[in-house]
Amino acid sequence: MSNVLLIGNGAREHAIAEAILRSRHEPRLFSYMKSNNPGIASLSEKVVIGDYSNFENIKKFAKEWNIDFAIIGPEDPLDNGVVDFLQELNIPCVGPTKSLARLETSKSFTRDLVKKYNIPGNPKFETFSSMEGISDFLDGLEGIVIKPDGLTGGKGVRVQGDHFQTKEEALEYCREILAEHPLVIIDEKLEGEEFSLQCLCDGKTVVATPPVQDHKRRFVDDKGPNTGGMGSYSSEDHSLPFMSLDDVAEGLAITQKVAEAIFKETGEYYKGVMYGGFIITKNGVKLLEYNARFGDPEAMNTLPLLKTDFIDICNAIIEGTLGNIPIEFEKKATVCKYIVPKGYGLPEDHPDAKSTSSKIEVGDVGTAKLYYASVDKREDGLYMSTSRAIGVVGIADNLDAAEQIAEKAISAIKGPVAHRPDIGTGKLIEKRIRHMKEIKGVEG
Ligand code: GLY
Numbered sequence: 121m122s123n124v125l126l127i128g129n130g131a132r133e134h135a136i137a138e139a140i141l142r143s144r145h146e147p148r149l150f151s152y153m154k155s156n157n158p159g160i161a162s163l164s165e166k167v168v169i170g171d172y173s174n175f176e177n178i179k180k181f182a183k184e185w186n187i188d189f190a191i192i193g194p195e196d197p198l199d200n201g202v203v204d205f206l207q208e209l210n211i212p213c214v215g216p217t218k219s220l221a222r223l224e225t226s227k228s229f230t231r232d233l234v235k236k237y238n239i240p241g242n243p244k245f246e247t248f249s250s251m252e253g254i255s256d257f258l259d260g261l262e263g264i265v266i267k268p269d270g271l272t273g274g275k276g277v278r279v280q281g282d283h284f285q286t287k288e289e290a291l292e293y294c295r296e297i298l299a300e301h302p303l304v305i306i307d308e309k310l311e312g313e314e315f316s317l318q319c320l321c322d323g324k325t326v327v328a329t330p331p332v333q334d335h336k337r338r339f340v341d342d343k344g345p346n347t348g349g350m351g352s353y354s355s356e357d358h359s360l361p362f363m364s365l366d367d368v369a370e371g372l373a374i375t376q377k378v379a380e381a382i383f384k385e386t387g388e389y390y391k392g393v394m395y396g397g398f399i400i401t402k403n404g405v406k407l408l409e410y411n412a413r414f415g416d417p418e419a420m421n422t423l424p425l426l427k428t429d430f431i432d433i434c435n436a437i438i439e440g441t442l443g444n445i446p447i448e449f450e451k452k453a454t455v456c457k458y459i460v461p462k463g464y465g466l467p468e469d470h471p472d473a474k475s476t477s478s479k480i481e482v483g484d485v486g487t488a489k490l491y492y493a494s495v496d497k498r499e500d501g502l503y504m505s506t507s508r509a510i511g512v513v514g515i516a517d518n519l520d521a522a523e524q525i526a527e528k529a530i531s532a533i534k535g536p537v538a539h540r541p542d543i544g545t546g547k548l549i550e551k552r553i554r555h556m557k558e559i560k561g562v563e564g
Contacts, residue, residue, distance in 0.1 A: 128193025263309025323389020
């Protein structure tokens, strides 16, 4: 039997908790959350609510329940060094140390590593610690992407054409970043279709999970502001309709080389999830960024399909024996759509933007899976906050059927909610396929 400590309180961690409890090892789940997630709480033997930086609190909880190993869901505790802390207490972790979590927390670390070890995938990029040279570099780019070197909750990246238009605006944003951060990273903007490839890694072996496409924009047809992710889908053939299995293999090959480079660079094995955000361009697969954890919502697409015992996988990651176990996923399609409060993502001055603490009623959701994010279970029912509320996941033999399962379930959730009805539909997927053909210059 394993006593597992799960750190995190989102829908991603709800999916992780479910994968843990499906294990034949009959694990006991202990969850440390920033705020109570009733979905995770219902699966946990014991819950502590506390700050991710309160290591003494985490230690007390872990010692009290003789934790065998910990899984860290979000990036903040990884960046705080919770893995280093737990390892000092002889509690192994699925999740990288603070230094290796730089894969996500320092965009410059990753770009420089990929460059140094001649790994394919980097776009044209440069890192600056002052404004010197930025103007000249911008002149040589066809499109510009600007990022601060640090965690910004997905809100720091600005893309020319979406968030700003002119070179002057680009320079102004660089100035803003450098006033707060030591480095600014400027990438050439790439055109193509994006996919997420979450890879399991024990430091030596890297195993890809089925690729997923996320939808960051708030509104139908990819309109509106970027969000934490409004939903995502994956296909039954473990590719995506606009890409080939060769593209998946390319993403995996890059990630394998990066895992090797991390070891050469630091002498430490990366243990956890290497989630590559890739884009398929006319020049092949390029790396947008890495995250040092499962994706949210992407974890909700992949973990429910896992056929291999998740506790066996965690133990193999910790022991460095991932190469010894076959890791299998159901050949099913999945569509995840986030239920959000109506005001989510609206401009602050919009009358609906401030909707808080609204009650929702969940009726018969059929075979769909529900993963709670930011919801509060009170005596009289379920309440939303201002963030994403519930990930609704349809799983079926094909995308159409999975999308319908998700939509039917969503129609049974009543209250001041919104979602993106277009995610996973044939119409949107056709658009992605057409876009990819245009990018690659293919007729028809
Ligand atoms: N899907 C975006 C993220 O997990 O960061």
